[in-house]
Amino acid sequence: xxxxxxxxxxxxxxxxxxxxxxxxxxxxxxxxxxxxxxxxxxxxxxxxxxxxxxxxxxxxxxxxxxxxxxxxxxxxxxxxxxxxxxxxxxxxxxxxxxxxxxxxxxxxxxxxxxxxxxxxxxxxxxxxxxxxxxxxxxxxxxxxxxxxxxxxxxxxxxxxxxxxxxxxxxxxxxxxxxxxxxxxxxxxxxxxxxxxxxxxxxxxxxxxxxxxxxxxxxxxxx
Ligand code: AMP
Numbered sequence: 001x002x003x004x005x006x007x008x009x010x011x012x013x014x015x016x017x018x019x020x021x022x023x024x025x026x027x028x029x030x031x032x033x034x035x036x037x038x039x040x041x042x043x044x045x046x047x048x049x050x051x052x053x054x055x056x057x058x059x060x061x062x063x064x065x066x067x068x069x070x071x072x073x074x075x076x077x078x079x080x081x082x083x084x085x086x087x088x089x090x091x092x093x094x095x096x097x098x099x100x101x102x103x104x105x106x107x108x109x110x111x112x113x114x115x116x117x118x119x120x121x122x123x124x125x126x127x128x129x130x131x132x133x134x135x136x137x138x139x140x141x142x143x144x145x146x147x148x149x150x151x152x153x154x155x156x157x158x159x160x161x162x163x164x165x166x167x168x169x170x171x172x173x174x175x176x177x178x179x180x181x182x183x184x185x186x187x188x189x190x191x192x193x194x195x196x197x198x199x200x201x202x203x204x205x206x207x208x209x210x211x212x213x214x215x216x217x218x219x220x221x222x
Contacts, residue, residue: 001079001108002079002080002104002107003026003079003082003107003109004185005017005110006178006182006185007199008114008171009167009170009171010167011113011114012112013030014030016206016207016210017081017083019210020210020214024214030085035049035059039053048060053161055166056166056168056170056172057169058173061088061090061091068082072099088177088180088181089180092185108194108217109194110195110196110210111185111195113197113199114198114199118200119167120167122140123162125140126158126162127158128158128159129152129157132154134151143156195213
């Protein structure tokens with residue numbers, strides 16, 4: 001099962017991906033997480049990507065496509081959930097072409113829709129663990145001990161690109177470059193299962209709607 005999860009920054013893609021991979025035994029391939037891992041290691045790719053990431057712009061397609069296609073190549077046969085990729089129509093086309101070369105395709109696209117005000121509230125309160133990547137929120141998802149990660153006790157940080165100015169730029173970037181990806185997949189609904197979900201709801205409710213749909217799709221496939 002090859003799944004693409006779409007949605008603006010703050011739509012809850014990361015949280016829902018974790019739910020999906022656990023239940024359906026898939027691999028989570030998050031372009032943002034992979035880029036942040038490169039930055040931890042100080043790779044060449046990280047040097048090239050840094051300024052784009054810190055300003056809320058997109059990293060150039062050729063860098064991202066190469067990085068994600070190699071992650072997909074290494075993923076187990078059972079399949080994957082892509083999170084944060086593709087983010088431009090060009091990336092989506094390149095993904096389709098690469099999968100088609102081995103007789104594969106994206107099977108399911110899930111689009112999380114969310115109001116801009118909700119996004120701003122979620123991102124401005126988001127805190128993450130620099131060590132394990134766990135994500136919290138100062139109001140909606142507090143750690144057990146104030147500002148410390150439940151998993152490893154590391155002090156939580158605010159991602160630099162979650163500061164309000166960069167968030168505004170990320171949203172502009174989303175509307176300009178990433179929303180057309182939704183239309184791209186909608187136009188291919190004869191080959192791809194495309195579904196939208198109201199992600200303004202609490203995470204558990206969104207999870208249940210996603211599971212309901214995926215359960216139905218999996219039972220048809222089997
Ligand atoms: P995310 O954690 O998904 O919000 O990604 C953080 C940042 O990484 C984005 O603001 C972009 O600068 C960069 N990035 C992640 N995924 C992509 C992508 N598919 N294309 C271009 N840039 C990306």
